[in-house]
Amino acid sequence: MERSELLSWLNSTLEPARFADYCPNGLQVEGANQITKIVTGVTASQALIAKAVQAKAQAILVHHGWFWRGEDPTVRGTRRQRLANVLTHDLNLIAYHLPLDAHPQYGNNVQLAKVLGLIAHLDEKGQPVTGGAKDLVWFGSPNEPLSLGQFVARTAQALGREPVVIGDPNAPCRRVAWCTGGAQGMFEAAIDAGVDLYITGEISEPQAHLARESGVAFMSAGHHATERYGVKALGQAIAERFDLEVSFFDIDNPA
Ligand SMILES: [Zn+2]
Structure with missing residues (x-):
């Protein structure tokens, strides 16, 4: 084409x-x-x-x-x-970049939610509830009652890597906020929203203290690992719609 x-x-x-x-x-x-x-x-x-x-x-x-x-x-x-x-x-x-984080069907946030079994909270128009800078943070809940420790184990299994987590593994994990990639700077917006856990791809030094002091758990699940799924879904949509061959390559990245 x-x-x-x-x-x-x-x-x-x-x-x-x-x-x-x-x-x-x-x-x-x-x-x-x-x-x-x-x-x-x-x-x-x-x-x-x-x-x-x-x-x-x-x-x-x-x-x-x-x-x-x-x-x-x-x-x-x-x-x-x-x-x-x-x-x-x-x-x-x-x-x-950002258009592929935020897209309601092919975006990294919605695709990561699928992989981790998170149900996004929707507003009265059926649109995902968002917050933080540029409205890139999504809110939702695990699809079954889980403790933080159980949710961490599920994440490690789904992403094939052990996330870095600051929080009490026995605490309940009901309300979750997430933003894929390097969105550790939006942790405070998630804390203000009153969630139990914030998930993103990376952690910097301040987030460990913020998590301990606020009581809101922080999970760094990998920048690459959390952003694999949007472009993959977009590629699949292209292959279904057009007469094109589309191949996704996962080039391993520990960050
Ligand atoms: Zn990124």
């Missing part, structure tokens, strides 16, 4: 204009006009580019693209290498 047709579906589905983001959303690097194969992954790293080259794809679709605000924009070192590979192989680089 034509690149423009794919982009127009992606942009009308993900509505990037609604977000004040830290990077350009949509087409970041222009490649071939005709697309038959897409490789998806969390981050447009050299390892993912190599997978796309190997698969003879014409497009890479990711959550973490390039050209982040505040980054050194000069083209050298690893940045030059990545760009050279994408240009040499006529690859389109397509990235959606």
Whole structure:
């Protein structure tokens, strides 16, 4: 299919204009006009580019693209290498950051909830209840009564990695807030909302103290691990809708 047709579906589905983001959303690097194969992954790293080259794809679709605000924009070192590979192989680089966190069907938050068995709280219009900066934090409850310790075990099993948790394993885990990726800075918004547990991908030093002092548990379940599911779901939707081959590659990342 034509690149423009794919982009127009992606942009009308993900509505990037609604977000004040830290990077350009949509087409970041222009490649071939005709697309038959897409490789998806969390981050447009050299390892993912190599997978796309190997698969003879014409497009890479990711959550973490390039050209982040505040980054050194000069083209050298690893940045030059990545760009050279994408240009040499006529690859389109397509990235959606915040729009792919927040989307009610394909977003990282809704997809992580599915993986962890969390039921999102909905407002009277049937939309997810959200809060925190840019309304990126979701609220909900586990699909059965669990203690924090039981929920942690469930998470470790589902994500294939042991989360970092500050909290009493015997305390009940009824109201939960979550935001995938590096959203440790939104912990206080979750504390203010009165939840039992806040889940995100990363932890910094202050959150351990905030958790102990507030009594609200904090779980760092992995930036990569919590953001694998949105782009994967989006890729599946593309494959179902269009005559395209879409392959998701999970490039392991301990962070
Ligand atoms: Zn992220």
